[in-house]
Amino acid sequence: MCDQDDFDEMEGARRIAMSRRQFGLLSAGAGLAALLPPPANAAPVTGASVDIRTPDGVCDAYFTHPEVGTHPGVLMWPDIFGLRPAFRHMADRLAQSGYAVLVVNPFYRIRKAPTSPPHPSLNDPATRTELIGMMQSLTPAVTATDARAFVPWISGQPGVSRTRKMASTGYCMGGPFTLRTAAEFPERIGAGATFHGAGLVTNGPDSPHLLIPRIRAQYLMAIAASDDQKQPEAKTILREAFAKAHLRAEIAVYPGTMHGWCVPDLQVYDHDQAEKAWARQLVLLERALA
Numbered sequence: 001m002c003d004q005d006d007f008d009e010m011e012g013a014r015r016i017a018m019s020r021r022q023f024g025l026l027s028a029g030a031g032l033a034a035l036l037p038p039p040a041n042a043a044p045v046t047g048a049s050v051d052i053r054t055p056d057g058v059c060d061a062y063f064t065h066p067e068v069g070t071h072p073g074v075l076m077w078p079d080i081f082g083l084r085p086a087f088r089h090m091a092d093r094l095a096q097s098g099y100a101v102l103v104v105n106p107f108y109r110i111r112k113a114p115t116s117p118p119h120p121s122l123n124d125p126a127t128r129t130e131l132i133g134m135m136q137s138l139t140p141a142v143t144a145t146d147a148r149a150f151v152p153w154i155s156g157q158p159g160v161s162r163t164r165k166m167a168s169t170g171y172c173m174g175g176p177f178t179l180r181t182a183a184e185f186p187e188r189i190g191a192g193a194t195f196h197g198a199g200l201v202t203n204g205p206d207s208p209h210l211l212i213p214r215i216r217a218q219y220l221m222a223i224a225a226s227d228d229q230k231q232p233e234a235k236t237i238l239r240e241a242f243a244k245a246h247l248r249a250e251i252a253v254y255p256g257t258m259h260g261w262c263v264p265d266l267q268v269y270d271h272d273q274a275e276k277a278w279a280r281q282l283v284l285l286e287r288a289l290a
Contacts (some may be wrong), residue, residue: 017175023136035264035271036089039282042096043067047088052104052113054149056142059108061150062088065100065159072289073154075147075181076103077174079263080135081116085267097282104150106174107134109142112257135158135173140180140206147181151188165190165289167217169262169281175221182215191288193220194280195262196227201222201234212241218288219249222259222277248288251253 030048047064062083067072074094078087083105091101105113115134120127147168154160166189168178182189192215194200194246200221201209223235235251242249254261254273261270262277 006096022105026098035269038093038096043098045092045095047092047095050102052149052153054108055099055145056109058114059146059149061102061104062091063100063102063154063157064088064091065157066098070159070161071095071098071100072164072169072285073157073160074099074101074285075150075154075166075168075183076101077106077168077170077177078103079172079174079260080116080131081120081266082107083113084116084265086263089264097285099285100149100154100157101255102154104146105289106138106146106177110134138173142179143180146183148175151181151185155188161196166212167191167193167285167289169193169195170197171195172260175200179208179211179215182217185210186214186216188217189217191219191284192217193222193284195222196224196257196259196279197221198227198259201231201237209238209241212247213245215247218247218284219251220277220280221249221251221261221286222280223253224257224259225245225253226258250284252280253259 013056039234043066045064046064046067050061050063052059052061076087076091083103087103094101105115107115116131117127120131122128135262149164154166155162168176168181168189169192170176175194176193176199179200182192199208201207203242221238225251227234235253238251241251257270257273258268260268262274263269264274
């Protein structure tokens with residue numbers, strides 16, 4: 001999961017020069033289209049807010065897919081700031097490349113999205129404490145429960161192919177959730193991608209990397225340079241685990257990046273490196289979900 005150092009990076013770093021007004025426009029979704037243009041030959045897509053019943057309640061989420069045909073499903077897990085315009089836009093963008101994408105509110109047990117205040121200050125002790133508490137509520141058992149609800153829901157949608165495998169992608173705290181999802185559905189999840197995934201390798205008996213022998217998915221793991229500096233051994237452990245499981249995995253550190261660099265409404269966002277990671281994701285999905 002994210003730690004205090006990750007929060008300090010996201011709060012204090014200034015990867016792009018941006019006024020408060022410009023940042024507000026981005027967070028509201030107005031500037032996202034400029035930062036994240038649609039792909040070439042983008043498919044027309046349709047998206048809508050949806051409710052998904054789970055054993056623990058009703059999860060609010062956003063589902064988007066190309067208007068015509070059936071396509072591979074993708075379950076997208078957001079970061080600690082939850083479901084918001086930036087993730088809806090990223091889901092639409094992925095749908096424009098030919099995928100049916102569900103991005104969920106992982107904190108639905110606590111409240112509906114938005115689950116964090118606009119422009120939350122991580123220097124504020126109350127805000128930081130609340131976010132950490134929300135994140136810590138998402139135990140491995142809770143994540144498995146949700147995966148068992150979300151994956152069948154996606155598979156049952158008219159715009160989703162039942163003959164092609166699905167993918168699970170995750171950002172920050174969502175990174176480990178992709179491995180837990182792939183372990184719950186090894187025959188259904190054919191690809192996984194983590195972007196500045198937090199806590200992928202720990203010393204605990206429930207470390208996400210220990211699930212790799214149970215999965216059948218090809219993987220992309222895009223690691224922030226700052227995360228690699230704090231835990232340089234993680235990438236080697238991950239590579240060895242995937243190799244031992246005979247699974248294809250691209251595990252790369254992106255130079256100059258800080259934790260959170262792939263999400264366009266965070267001030268650590270690095271456009272050029274985020275676009276490289278996004279392109280590698282498309283390569284993975286095209287290969288693994290063919």
